[in-house]
Structures are given as structure tokens and as C-alpha cells.
Amino acid sequence: MRTRLRLLAPLMLSTACASVSSQSPDATAIAAVTAKASVPERPFGTLREQADRQQAWLRERMDTALPQLMRKYGIEMWVVPMREYNEDPVFKALVSPTTFAARRRTIYVFHDLGPEKGVERLALGGGPQGGVYVPRRAQQQVSHGGEGLRQAELWGPDQWLVLKQVLEERQPKSIALDISRTFAFADGLSHGEYEGMAQVLGPDWVKRFKPAEGLPVDLIAWRIPDEVRFYEDETKLAWNIIETAFSNQVVTPGVTRISDVEWWMRQRLADLGLDTWFQPSVDVQRQGVTEEQLGEDPVIQRGDVLHCDYGVTALRLNTDTQHMGYVLREGETDVPAGLKAALKTSNRLQDIVFEELRPGRTGNEVLKSSRQRMTSEGIDGTIYSHPIGLHGHGAGAMVGLWDRQEGVPGNGDHKVMANMWYSIELQATSPVPEWNNQRVRSAQEEDITIDAEGRVHWAWKRQTDFHLVR
Known part of the structure; x- marks a missing residue:
């Protein structure tokens, strides 16, 4: 009986849609949406x-x-x-x-x-x-x-x-x-x-x-050209989910907690038939409020700076992305200039690591040269980049740890090679004039690929503007 009902189900749906179609144009549109919703989303095929x-x-x-x-x-x-x-x-x-x-x-x-x-x-x-x-x-x-x-x-x-x-x-x-x-x-x-x-x-x-x-x-660590092509699509998906999470589709200022956003991001992957390699995290920085005062699961308010750490797992390959968002205050149409400058500073630190990450150099050599340039440019930052691929924190040379900025013995002595991928993970902390020079941490992470000739490429692109909750 169950088998018979399953076989009849498509016919019943078709008949129902035809019946509704004869009644009104609005009903036809509803039936079309219903039929489309029954088709599973498969961003990477069956x-x-x-x-x-x-x-x-x-x-x-x-x-x-x-x-x-x-x-x-x-x-x-x-x-x-x-x-x-x-x-x-x-x-x-x-x-x-x-x-x-x-x-x-x-x-x-x-x-x-x-x-x-x-x-x-x-x-x-x-x-x-x-x-x-x-x-x-x-x-x-x-x-x-x-x-x-x-x-x-x-x-x-x-x-x-x-x-x-x-x-x-x-x-x-x-x-x-x-x-x-x-x-x-x-x-x-x-x-x-x-x-x-x-x-x-x-x-x-x-x-x-x-x-x-x-x-x-x-x-x-070794990746092949078609994996690189796939990785661009996987990275685009991670971006798309973050963009939606840091928007009014998910966040209602004064109502939504950061845990609501975290679980939405994870559920979205499950709905797509995909997975992640760590629990998504979202945190808030607020003018005049310390991290301790915010508590573990604050309600997102207007004027908040948002940050997320998010990874997608598909076809055994992993992404790792950290982006920044901003919740506009009443009457605001754009992000304050001081916050834009903070993001630009972390972008500059990304440029430095991107340029220093070359095959044949050890992770510790990349870290040392990057930090020298960072210091000479007056950037107050931390570099903790890592290989990525079949594992989130992948195989290969570490380029710093957040608590080991002098270098990582052993793991940092391994050499970067062609045909591997990295997550350029770092943070730059800057005073923000609009926040009475309160220091704001702009933490970013974007994945890169290194081709057979040793050239470094962004897996897709990198964030240069805040995601906005209006």
C-alpha cells in the first residue's frame, strides 16, 4: 500500500496543481512554488x-x-x-x-x-x-x-x-x-x-x-587542478551563506541572539546535504561594552560589529572563512569611517601574508618576514595561518599560532609547496574614532590556492566591505 501511494504521489500532485490552476492565477503561482520547493537543492550535484x-x-x-x-x-x-x-x-x-x-x-x-x-x-x-x-x-x-x-x-x-x-x-x-x-x-x-x-x-x-x-x-596537502575549480564553487557557497546570515533575512536587531545565527548557518548546510568541520561561531563587539559585559550569548543590537568563523565540508574538502559585519544604527546608511579603516588595515595584513607565502619557504620564514613588514607599517596584528584541504587545519607548514608569534618549532619548519592550499587567518586591532578610540579587532580569514608554478590565488576573492544588517 505504501509503495502504491508513493507511485501515485507525483500523479496526485500533478492533478492537484492542474485543479488549482483552473481556479485562479494566484493559486497557480502557489502550486509552482510548492512543486519547486519539493526539489532538493544540490549545489554540487548528486x-x-x-x-x-x-x-x-x-x-x-x-x-x-x-x-x-x-x-x-x-x-x-x-x-x-x-x-x-x-x-x-x-x-x-x-x-x-x-x-x-x-x-x-x-x-x-x-x-x-x-x-x-x-x-x-x-x-x-x-x-x-x-x-x-x-x-x-x-x-x-x-x-x-x-x-x-x-x-x-x-x-x-x-x-x-x-x-x-x-x-x-x-x-x-x-x-x-x-x-x-x-x-x-x-x-x-x-x-x-x-x-x-x-x-x-x-x-x-x-x-x-x-x-x-x-x-x-x-x-x-597536494591538490590537483580540478579540485581548485571545485574549491572556487565551495568558497562561493560559504560566502553566500555568510552574506545571508549577516543580513535582515536572519538577523532582527534587538531580537536575534548570536546563537540563533550560528545554528541557522549550520542548519543551512544540513538542508543542502552538506556538513561542516566545526561549530560555526559568531561574536559581537559593541561601543562602550566589554566582552565580559556582553556575556556568552548576547542579543544583536544596532551599532554592533559582527564577526563569524565558518567552514563548509563538501567532497571531503573544507573551507575556513572569517568575515566582518555591521548592524546599521537608526538613520545610518553606511558603516562608520573608522570601522572601514579597521577592515582596510586587516586587508593590508592579508596582502602582506599573501605576498610572503611562497613555495620553498618554511612556515616560520613566512611568519617572520610577514611580521617584520607588519611592524614596519605600524599594524597591531597577529598572524595564525594554516594549510587547508582534506582537513580544516590541514597538513603542511604552520604560519604562526595566535599564541606563538615567534614561530612554531617543528610544524613551522616544514616548507610550503606548490599545489597546496592555505587559509590566510589573522587579525588587526585598530582604534575607532567614532567609538571614542575604542579598539576594534578586525579578524579575517580567506582561503587561497597555490598552483603548480607556485603562484598564489584567492580561492574566490576576499572581503573588503562589511556585510550589512539594515
């Missing part, structure tokens, strides 16, 4: 279309980025073992969009056979990931209900035996593993997996273990 695009990205990353990076770091063989729900951070860079977790135990083996033959890719457990890997199984003969013998997949210690067989066949001089005390993205090998592997392989192979160093970091 899930199947998204997956097809992501699969092409995976194939290009494995064919292009992986060989270059293995040779960059002098790695002959890279072994990446993991267990279901305890995946290595590099997992999302290695698997198809239809794979959500490792299967039981999965061991990926990458063996560089040289520029002519390329990198051999084996999956010990798990599937071929759309033809990206050659599966290798641990099997034994088992009896099955009188139907003779069949091959049954095993796991546990048997997976390590298959790995040992692979090593004995290929005889690599060294085996790179994801072990690092500096980078979380290069430290995916759990202690239990290490113990199990070492026990089965034996001391002769263990002697050949070495850290994979920057390989997993850079592979996660």
Missing part, C-alpha cells in the same frame, strides 16, 4: 556525481603526486597499516569516496620501481579502490558444508604474513612508516599495529624501518 569527480581526483593524486613525493623524500617503499575505525590520518588521501573506513585490517604498500615503471600500489585487505590498487589476500583452504573447499579471507596475524611475503619478494632497502613526534599527519601508525607488525616480520626487517617524514604530510 552523491554519485560527486563520487565520480572525487574518484578522478584520487586517481590523479596517486598517478602524479605520489611518485614525485616518494622520490622527493627518498622513499623506496612506504607501508601504511591501519585497522577499522583507527585509520591513519592519510586514509582520506588514499581511498575512494565510497570507502568510509578501513576493512578489518588494511595495509597499503607503495613500492617505487623507478621513473619508467612507476609506483606499485598494493592493498593487503580492503578493495582495489576503483582500480587504484592491486589487492593481495591472506587465504586458507576451508571446508564449507560438503561443497568442497573454498578460499576464505583471513586477517589478524595473517595480514602481517602477507606483508612479510611482499617484502621478501621485493627486498626493499628501507621501509617508511608513519611515525612522527612532530606531525600528527605523519604519525598514523598506532603502537599496537607497530608491535604486531614487528613481531611477525622479525628483527631483520625491523632494522629497515624508518619514518616516512614529510611524505604523508605533503600527499594529504
Whole structure:
């Protein structure tokens, strides 16, 4: 009965619309709106279309980025073992969009056979990931209900035996593993997996273990041209949602709380079938009022300066955007000049970091040179920019932390590379004459892409004017 009703539903709607249409023009318009509202919004296509695009990205990353990076770091063989729900951070860079977790135990083996033959890719457990890997199984003969013998997949210690067989066949001089005390993205090998592997392989192979160093970091960070094209659209969507959130469509001065705006922004993504990687945040600065006096969830008032931090997650890629807004006072038609100047100052700091962010330089070098220029221009600011991509706070060189303006040991010593993305995140604090020289913090964050030639581009554009609530 339910199936029959589902099949009849489109016909019933069509008949109802035809009936309403015969009654009045207004009713026809209402029916059209109703029909349109029943069609889901899919800004990036169906899930199947998204997956097809992501699969092409995976194939290009494995064919292009992986060989270059293995040779960059002098790695002959890279072994990446993991267990279901305890995946290595590099997992999302290695698997198809239809794979959500490792299967039981999965061991990926990458063996560089040289520029002519390329990198051999084996999956010990798990599937071929759309033809990206050659599966290798641990099997034994088992009896099955009188139907003779069949091959049954095993796991546990048997997976390590298959790995040992692979090593004995290929005889690599060294085996790179994801072990690092500096980078979380290069430290995916759990202690239990290490113990199990070492026990089965034996001391002769263990002697050949070495850290994979920057390989997993850079592979996660590496982006391809079609991802850049998609990222522009994803960034536009983030902007569109922020523009609506900081408008009268969402904010009613004197009524709306900042938590109302935060939850609207998150719900909007859910309604689009998308997600975020952190809870959206909105905060307020008000003339003559301290942050403590405002409280945790103030009602937005006229004359308030608004700020948001917002991220969109789509096709496993993440955005990170911070924008400024202003609620016009009664009689105002524009933002006060002092606030405009504050935004312009943070724009100038963006320019500086944008210009200093170049491949081959470490994050700490970018930070130091940016801060020197910032100080020489009299800007009171803080720089805390970070890579972005498959993770919000992504793999790669950190360019400062809000509380580490002298540099970030280890993470900041890694080098910026071509084909990666950053969030230029910073703030500049300026006195505002119209607010009796009260200091206002203009915090901005915009995503950028670095192309294969090392040129830096805004993912879409950057904010130069306040969003307005009228």
C-alpha cells in the first residue's frame, strides 16, 4: 500500500496543481512554488556525481603526486597499516569516496620501481579502490558444508604474513612508516599495529624501518587542478551563506541572539546535504561594552560589529572563512569611517601574508618576514595561518599560532609547496574614532590556492566591505 501511494504521489500532485490552476492565477503561482520547493537543492550535484569527480581526483593524486613525493623524500617503499575505525590520518588521501573506513585490517604498500615503471600500489585487505590498487589476500583452504573447499579471507596475524611475503619478494632497502613526534599527519601508525607488525616480520626487517617524514604530510596537502575549480564553487557557497546570515533575512536587531545565527548557518548546510568541520561561531563587539559585559550569548543590537568563523565540508574538502559585519544604527546608511579603516588595515595584513607565502619557504620564514613588514607599517596584528584541504587545519607548514608569534618549532619548519592550499587567518586591532578610540579587532580569514608554478590565488576573492544588517 505504501509503495502504491508513493507511485501515485507525483500523479496526485500533478492533478492537484492542474485543479488549482483552473481556479485562479494566484493559486497557480502557489502550486509552482510548492512543486519547486519539493526539489532538493544540490549545489554540487548528486552523491554519485560527486563520487565520480572525487574518484578522478584520487586517481590523479596517486598517478602524479605520489611518485614525485616518494622520490622527493627518498622513499623506496612506504607501508601504511591501519585497522577499522583507527585509520591513519592519510586514509582520506588514499581511498575512494565510497570507502568510509578501513576493512578489518588494511595495509597499503607503495613500492617505487623507478621513473619508467612507476609506483606499485598494493592493498593487503580492503578493495582495489576503483582500480587504484592491486589487492593481495591472506587465504586458507576451508571446508564449507560438503561443497568442497573454498578460499576464505583471513586477517589478524595473517595480514602481517602477507606483508612479510611482499617484502621478501621485493627486498626493499628501507621501509617508511608513519611515525612522527612532530606531525600528527605523519604519525598514523598506532603502537599496537607497530608491535604486531614487528613481531611477525622479525628483527631483520625491523632494522629497515624508518619514518616516512614529510611524505604523508605533503600527499594529504597536494591538490590537483580540478579540485581548485571545485574549491572556487565551495568558497562561493560559504560566502553566500555568510552574506545571508549577516543580513535582515536572519538577523532582527534587538531580537536575534548570536546563537540563533550560528545554528541557522549550520542548519543551512544540513538542508543542502552538506556538513561542516566545526561549530560555526559568531561574536559581537559593541561601543562602550566589554566582552565580559556582553556575556556568552548576547542579543544583536544596532551599532554592533559582527564577526563569524565558518567552514563548509563538501567532497571531503573544507573551507575556513572569517568575515566582518555591521548592524546599521537608526538613520545610518553606511558603516562608520573608522570601522572601514579597521577592515582596510586587516586587508593590508592579508596582502602582506599573501605576498610572503611562497613555495620553498618554511612556515616560520613566512611568519617572520610577514611580521617584520607588519611592524614596519605600524599594524597591531597577529598572524595564525594554516594549510587547508582534506582537513580544516590541514597538513603542511604552520604560519604562526595566535599564541606563538615567534614561530612554531617543528610544524613551522616544514616548507610550503606548490599545489597546496592555505587559509590566510589573522587579525588587526585598530582604534575607532567614532567609538571614542575604542579598539576594534578586525579578524579575517580567506582561503587561497597555490598552483603548480607556485603562484598564489584567492580561492574566490576576499572581503573588503562589511556585510550589512539594515
